[in-house]
Amino acid sequence: MNQALDVLLDLLDLEQIEEDIFRGVSRPSIVPRVFGGQVAAQALVAAGRTVPDDRSSSSRLRSSRGGPNAHSLHAYFLRAGDPGAPIVYTVDRIRDGRSFTTRRVVAVQHGQPIFHLSASFQTYEEGLEHQTAMPDAPDPETLPTAAEMLPRHLPAHVAERLVEARAAVDLRYVDMPPWGTVGQPREPRSQVWFRANGKLADDSLLHVCLATYVSDMTLLDSVLLAHGRGGWAVGDVVGASLDHAMWFHRPFRADEWLLYDQESPSSSGGRGLGQARIWTQDGRLAVTVIQEGVVRVPR
Template structure:
């Protein structure tokens, strides 16, 4: 296990203050605010730790209310909305400096058999044949908005082995393309010990899901994004459905597309597949995507 992954796992291992109150720290991000994937993953951890062990997260719906302060702790307050025969529902509010910054609702279900079908996995290159994020990033250094952007992006994603199937937005600035982006990802090392449980794998996938989902919005307009500085963006809301078991330390294909952008907002939707072709997760996110006046 890499030091970066261990650091991320420590970040997600929240401190329990009271029965339904947890406290978390923040970590380095590319932009000077708390990374949205971090607060979503921590909120889901908080919710999951109030749920019986035989119930697994099957969906979450979240709103990002205010940019988080990376220099201050985040308190997660869990509300036990419902404990039913098959489903358990939790609501979580993340609080900083006395005000809510994030809201999440999550549902958990006891395992049961049912109808089974899925959309097929698209044909893509094997992840081992693709360059790593560390190998790819220096190729586009001349496009970055600041001299330290390369170092910041590498540090922010060091806990994840992330491999783009096609050129990322900041590698094709000024060249509008089909609004579709595909990325293979897995954690930078295998999970073991007490944190190697289904909840942690779901939370790690939640963490990564906020990294690249709006790339497809940028591709449609030939924009490079926050790395280049030709758009200003932030996550607004985020929804995930967990269909089938998976491990975040094994390869997952993140197949992303954007059906629409308007009014200063862009919509991304995606499917996440295991390497053997099982549809594991569906994701939808809307985010602010504004063009700076000077560009």
């Protein structure tokens, strides 16, 4: 395991300060606010730690030793988080049914809510099975790493900060990212392969939380591509996540290659919508993601 992944896992290992109340800290950010994927992943950890043991997905994740079986989350980003202050996560136990468990989590800083999450967990059961076909994508091992690609297309100080911020994850772009094709609008679709930069424990919730963390990194790139904009890296767009939803369809490991296939069907009113599917390398549809974010052109 590399040091950056170790730091990330420490961030996800929340401190319990009271029943259903947890505290998390943040890592230094490349922007003056807490990374949204971190808050979402920490909130899901907090929710999962209050779920009964019978919601374990030990039979779903290969070689798993258990962990709550999250099947969906819906979240709103309310305020920018302060990376220099702890975040307190309060969990409401909304419902424990025979098959499903629902939790609501509020993240608070400086006495104000910055993030709301609703998450649902399910006992494992067999059911109808179908999925759409996985899109074509090159072998991730043939693609350059972020550390190799970023310095070729961004100023050195920006590339260095991005590489450092993403060091816990091996993230590989299939096509040129938006900051590499500024001024050249193209189809609003992008693909990246990703996996944790090291071996993870056999805990299904941890793998889901790692995917949640990564899901906020690149999803709005497809919005920028449609307009030939490069985003914050080149300063031609101001953006922030507004809401985020994920559905976890099938078991997966976040330390094995996952294809994040992303597209944007619309942008308007200073907002952009991204939707995506996450696939395992052997073609199983693992996750569906939808996010809307602020996408403003500076004036």
